[in-house]
Amino acid sequence: MIFLFFIFVEISAKSYATKENEPEEFLSTEALVYKHILTDYASDVRPGRSKYDGGPIEIMLDLYLFSILGISEKQEQMVTSGYTTQTWTDDRLIWDRDSFNGLSVISTKASDLWKPNLILYNSDDGAFKAYSQETRILIGDLAGGNVQWLPPALFKSSCSMDVKLFPFDRQVCNITFSSSTYDKRDLVFKINGDVTVDNGFMESEWHLKYCPASTSVRTTESGEEFSQHTFSLYLERKPLFWILNIIIPIMLMFFLSAGVFYLPVDSGEKMTLSISILLGQTVFLFLLAQRMPETSLTLPLIALYLLFTMCMVTLSVILSVVVSNVHYRSTSTHMEVLPGWMKRLFILRIAPKVGLYRPNIEGIILPTDNKRRKAHSAANFDDSCFSADSDPADFPAPRSSKAKPLAKELKPAIEAIHFITEKLRLEDEQEMVEEDWKYIALIIDRCLLYIYSAVCLIGTLVIFAQRRMTTEDPNWMQDKLCYTCINFPETDGC
Template identity: 30%
Template structure:
């Protein structure tokens, strides 16, 4: 503030900027680029970069606000030649509490502003999801828990002061909360914990001078997640966070996805799951006969399988090979049945552990569960076979071996089991042609004599050798198929 001056017609400031219903704020706006401005009592605005120093006497502040209501005299009246200036330097005033308080009063916040009335006939609300961390993703409960906050944008023209030169430069934004400013009523539609309006009076809303409102309510969002356990523990899960309006229809509120729909500025990685990406889209749903807008954020996470491989998968594969070793135990050891049942019980325990981690639905079946059931079936079958082998081993030698059993044993089982080198190439020594042909009749006669005189113990030995090799081949094949399927599913899905 420079002071109050009397103008006798020479003008303290030369450039006329405007008159009429002029305020100091408007005069400052019109005099942008000039060092000084002056406002007459008649609300006429003048600008200049220097003052006319044929100076007029300085007057009191009271005289700067006096009107011309009496006869002409030096301080007032007689037209523009005798008028009073209130001159100031054209510097924007700094922010002050009083300035913002006046702005709030002019906007009617807390007084005439009605927070139950929408700003427009259809309010466009833009939403973004900010993820802080993934708390849990439970495939057994089919739920996902994330910590984060929503960022919402909408325009409220009642809160626009961008054209008011008194405030727009010095107060770019003000803050309030949902108790004083209208906000859209939104819910997390697929929440499994709390289906209520997104609300937090402790979170301030930022109102910009253009009337744009920004609100960032935070929370722990626990939503339903349709999990796919086909490739567990090498699985990838996609879970939705669905946001929709409550009470308002599509005619009254339109939801839009922000250009940066999912934001990860503050995201902290989860120890079990890695974040893979997202997709976001808008749809509409019908509720109570009215169309309501929806936004669906789909978050994709891939499991870190190392823990489950070391603690579950590898032990189960090793147990599977142990079930075949029962045929290697001597029948006279007395431990074969106990060994078989112990391995079978261990597999049943592992199957229970895996089942506890699976959802109680039939929408998808885990490849690992199928493998466990298959090996469990092999374990049950090995107990039955072991009982029969022990029965053969301890059967009375006076009881003759049925011819059909001898035929089956000699035709295929003994060859596959390499029993007494029967058609087995393992450990064979290559002999010269002449020596080999001379021994052929003798070898054939020897084997024929041995096969015709098979005892029950021989049958048991043949069965043990056959099923030992068969189990090892089947388990190796199934284990290879398991790992191949899981790895392909992990990298392709």
């Protein structure tokens, strides 16, 4: 058994030696080029001469986007899919095309060659990788060792969100690349163009308006300077979802709260309606809190509007309490009669202007004592003749002997009638006072209905008028390359 094992090892070694030393006439042209340029090639050494007697290597970087997968306002993160095109020159990867049957381009594993070691500088997931997986690299003999690498990636970059105008906001999110190894003396970026988008680009919630590219220099605390390349995405939110599901329901609830002042006090549902609307608004506030970043320094537009509506609904609850207090006011609880100035102000002046008219108003505004006496003449029967101190001589002479005993017998009955009529008179006066207070409460309610509705409308217009962006930034004035390439892919340059 051991003998057979050694025979197998010897045969394998001879087979491997045969493949390694296979004559060149049995190799393909691509294999010959591969053997020619990669023999003794050091993938850890930067192309070009040393930094002391030569310049930095130039990296031409392009970004090609497939879609914007999502933007999280709370986490301030943007997730995009696409790939980068990294192009540079490696003078060690040169061959004579005429000597290799005119072959000018080959591909090889990315791990076989030197790469610029780019990182996603503003990565949000801590990986900092500028690519998701290794792909093959194209090597071209044109222009002396041209190398092109197209690694795909899922970019998770941080994006500082300005949610002041949410959901009518516009954001600028950057995707920044830099080298983790070479400073600007060894490696620099060269702008080749703006971001390129796929013909089937998926925008989701955002509309991509403009996507320029720029280069800059990043200085570390130790004084080292690194070249970095930034792709900026100018994004405009599509607000239809938020308008239909958040803004319109909030508006409807807000204007519904004005009905509190049209609802009769006697129904007992004023407080119920106001508090129910207030509870509904707290639900919308909770939904917004789930989307907004905790580090935001500004109050979102929709949150400002919701806060305004909640304050107004709370005010409507307080005003409803005041109106209810006026409605149920009476002489038995407050010992107050409606003042004359209040009658003149509310009943005479304000009531007609708000569409309220009370019948027989002339007899209600300023009742006099004489009118009261005439209205209750039966109650003002003079019973002084039945006083114990009255002189019998003051009475007219009776026509019969039975008159005097009859008058004394009627005195208790007349006193009872006087008591009843006086009580009825007081009840009538108290009822009249209560009706006056109820009418005043109705007038106040109607005035508050008009004022509250006007404030709701004006406040809504003022708050949402802020959604207009300033026109100082020309990037927002017109849709440039990104918009053109997405909607008209046949345009030159897309």
